[in-house]
Amino acid sequence: MASVTVPTTAPAAPTDRTIRRVRPIPQPRNNFERAMWLFMRFSGLALLFLALSHFWMQHIIIGTHAITVGDTALRWGISGNPVTLEQVIWRVYYAAILILAVGHGINGVRQVAYDYFGHRPGVYKGLMTVVVAVAGLIALGGIAALIVGAASLSATAAR
Amino acid sequence: MFTPLTTAFGEGMRYKAKGNILWLLHRISGLGIVLFLGFHIFGMSMSAFNPPLHEQMLDLYKTPLFSLGELALAALLVFHAVNGTRIAILELRPHLWEKQEVATRYSLIIVGVLLVPTLVIMAAKSLSHYLTYGFK
Numbered sequence: 001m002a003s004v005t006v007p008t009t010a011p012a013a014p015t016d017r018t019i020r021r022v023r024p025i026p027q028p029r030n031n032f033e034r035a036m037w038l039f040m041r042f043s044g045l046a047l048l049f050l051a052l053s054h055f056w057m058q059h060i061i062i063g064t065h066a067i068t069v070g071d072t073a074l075r076w077g078i079s080g081n082p083v084t085l086e087q088v089i090w091r092v093y094y095a096a097i098l099i100l101a102v103g104h105g106i107n108g109v110r111q112v113a114y115d116y117f118g119h120r121p122g123v124y125k126g127l128m129t130v131v132v133a134v135a136g137l138i139a140l141g142g143i144a145a146l147i148v149g150a151a152s153l154s155a156t157a158a159r
Numbered sequence: 160m161f162t163p164l165t166t167a168f169g170e171g172m173r174y175k176a177k178g179n180i181l182w183l184l185h186r187i188s189g190l191g192i193v194l195f196l197g198f199h200i201f202g203m204s205m206s207a208f209n210p211p212l213h214e215q216m217l218d219l220y221k222t223p224l225f226s227l228g229e230l231a232l233a234a235l236l237v238f239h240a241v242n243g244t245r246i247a248i249l250e251l252r253p254h255l256w257e258k259q260e261v262a263t264r265y266s267l268i269i270v271g272v273l274l275v276p277t278l279v280i281m282a283a284k285s286l287s288h289y290l291t292y293g294f295k
Contacts, residue, residue, distance in 0.1 A: 041251075044243045055236055060280050064229060065221050065288040069214050072206045079207060098200060105193035112186055135197065142200040145207035 036107050043100040050097045069150075077149040091146045098146070102139045106132060181263065185242050188235040195232055223294055226285040230278055237274045241266050 058067060076094075077087040109131050117124040202216035219225060245266040249255055255262065 041247045044240075044247060048240050048244060051236065052240055055233065056277070059229060059233065059284075060277065063284040063288075064226070064281075065285070067217060067220070069206065069210065069217060072203070072213070076206070101196055102200070105189070105196055108189045109193060112190065138197050138200050138204070141204040141208070145204035148207050150206040151208070151210045 040104060040107060043104045047097070047100055047104060050093070051101060054094075054097060073150040076146060078152050079149040080152065081149070083149070087149075095143060095146050098139060098142050102135055106135050181242060185239060185246070188239040188242075191235045192232070192239060221288075223285075223289065226289075230281060233277050233281060234274060237277065238270050241270045241273070 058064070062071075075087065075090040077083045077091075083091075110128055113124055113127050113131070117127060202213060205213040205216065220229070245262050249259065249262055
């Protein structure tokens, strides 16, 4: 038969020595993760308005089948031509969406990748290197396109 | 290689079914949006660097397959936006943690209110285009 051992004496009262050994646990200060946590909240809040307004503008107000290459040229301006204030506002709007969405997306992918491959640092780091490199190149191309504007329409017509 | 994935999805569904389905949907919708985002930014940047390719992409958006895909994209986007807002608000308001189920119900109602008209209008626009000009 199994016997249960019942302690007959109370545990020793803490002495000065044991009390002194209890130090506050040093709080980990991972400022990168803290910054990314905050960034996900603020970029998400901004994208709630920016991304949904963009989506509803293109799909409900204009409609996918009514979108032409001329719309892009009208909003972003044509490279080589002077830029109007309206086009500057469009460029800032799209640049904000691009930067916030790409940042939000990369960090989301990082969190998912860490969940599934975090225990394999090689796979995790390799995956994230590829993701960041590809996303960085795509975002760089998008920003460059917003800065120079659409190619001239004559070049488009001559295809 | 994929054991952690299958374990995460399999065990994830067993653990606290309701909350985890939203967690899983948030993850899947985010990954879906990020895939389209990369493709979309690349295609739009081609308006400056490769206009014919840019026009090909706009033509691709007007195919029936993409008309279905954009309905899915609308659903992913609206769900991710509303559910993300719910997560952010609840994380910042600990006294609301007892009301997770109420918050979930409200957020799903908001998703429905925003999504149903969006899908109806988008589907109507696409259908009227295809009925007028035919499927090409």
